[in-house]
Amino acid sequence: MNKASLARVSAIAIVAVVAIAAIVSVVVAYLALQHRLPAQTATETSVAPTPVTTPVVPTITPTPATTPTLTPTRTETPTQAPTPVTTPLQGVELVVLTRHSTDIQLIVRQKFLQSDLAKKYGVVNVRFLYIDAPAWIDTIRQYLEAGRSIDVAWGGGPTLFDTLLSANLLAPLTSQEVLEVLKDIPKEIAGAKMVREVSGRIYWVAAAISSFGFTVNEPKVRQMGIPYPLKWADLARPEYAVVMPPPVVGLADAIYSTSNTRMFEIIVQTYGWVEGWKILTLLGANSVVYTGSGDVREGVIRGDIAVGLTIDFYGYSAQLENPSTRYVLPADGTAINGDPIALLVSSKNPEAAQAFIAWVLSPEGQTVWMDPKINRMPVNPKVFDLTEEGRRRPDLKRAYEDTLRALAIEFSDELALSYEQSLMWFFHATIGNPTVNQVLKEVWKELALAYLSGRIDQGRFLELVDELANPLRLRFTEPGTGRELVFSEEVAKELNEKIATDRDFRDELVREWISRALERYRSVQGKLKS
Secondary structure (H helix, E strand, O other): OOOHHHHHHHHHHHHHHHHHHHHHHHHHHHHHHHHHHHHHHHHHHOOOHHHHOOOHHHHHOOHHHHHHHHHHOOOOHHHOOOOOHHOOOEEEEEEEEEEEOOOHHHHHHHHHOHHHHHHHHEHHHHHHHEEOOOHHHHHHHHHHHHHHOOOEEEEEHHHHHHHHOOOEEEEEEOOOOHHHHHHHOOOOOOEHHHHHEEOOOOEEEEEEOOOOOEEEHHHHHHHHOOOOOOOOHHHHOHHHHOOOOOEEEEEEEEOOOOHHHHHHHHHHHHOOOOHHHHHHHHHHEEEEEOOOOOHHHHHHHOOOOOOOEEEHHHHHHHHHHHEEEEEOOOOOEEEEEEEEEEEEEEOHHHHHHHHHHHHOHHHHHHHHHHHOOOEEEEOOOHHHHHHHHHHHOHHHHHHHHHHOOOOOOOHHHHHHHHHHHHHHHHHHHHOOOOOHHHHHHHHHHHHHHHHHHHOHHHHHHHHHHHHOOOOOHHHEEEEOOOOEEEEOOOHHHHHHHHHHHHHHHHHHHHHHHHHHHHHHHHHHHHHHHH
């Protein structure tokens, strides 16, 4: 065979080998594929549930956990909305701006989400924004500008809600559920508005009632043989001074208690600046001065004191813990407030938001106040007859009926705020300071004994009381300016902002007030001894 023939045979052989190798590769690949297919199918089956279960956890679990930090979490919602993550939550999340405490928030969220109204309107969560009242307007406007929703405002007093109304941040209540339950809500209680209506449209409704008074330990009053107190002025009686020690009354220093500060403001607005401060001074002379309103409540429950100044729910709590105590609404006047709830113009869920408002106002929603840990006064009286929780609280029902008969003054928040810091620190310096209070007690007891024993007549008694307690007779030097001033209402307003913002000024002024108060108390004491 020549060389050409050998080359052709070699080429054919190589082609044949390559062809056979290709056929073998195909067969092997086919067999391998047949062998691997079942394993591939099983892997897909086990993985398949993962996309379904994965979103459920992040969608549901973080909702309650993020309640305290609402603002940042809400910004993530638009990016998540189109994804399967939100599929399980085909519902509404309400955002509620509030001044109510965490214990109220937790109970309300739990009860409302179980209600028929929540289910009807697809509400799956309620988030609360707890923000100081002065920041509410800015907060609502920021949410509006960002296109985010705050649905409801709840708690904080009528002045705050009237401010929101003036700022055009409240929307009228129009839902059938709200209008229906409004038939059960009194429009006024003791002269205080429970419903704010403007041009035939309702903008806020009180969801609870608050009042200020004092709690009496009745066995202690009998034991001490003192007249039973019915008015603020009774707490300044000379009969209370002569049985000291121990003091008859308990109160909290104004710099430590906002509720007691409000009561001092009520007394000043009821009696006027001069007579109000006379009562406050003698009340302080008859009192243990505590560093917190809770201590006052505990003192009257235990019987350490016969009478303690308390906000209403502290009084109701005292009655539960010691049935021998009684919360009293002063016959010479108190401030009774409706604590409002309202729909905000920033709500993107107005129907669901009004369902929440209707529920809060309904007998079912009002059971929140019946909880012994909360003890608030409901605004809807039907809670007492239509709910088991209400029927278990005859004490609150009696308190509600007493509130209907109470004498309420036209209390001005604006006026109170205009001198509040001055009032707080003047009270502390001239009444609450421990050294000053001890001297005041001694002088007042001597003065009371002199009067009740007949050593001085009523005219001389009133003259010395005026010298002891009239704020216009306490002269002091203003730090920095050297001005000689008296503590008039006008001066209190003038000094208010500087006391609030300049600590060095405030501390020096308080030292000046303490010094001048001690001087005048000892001056009265000297006149009694002479």
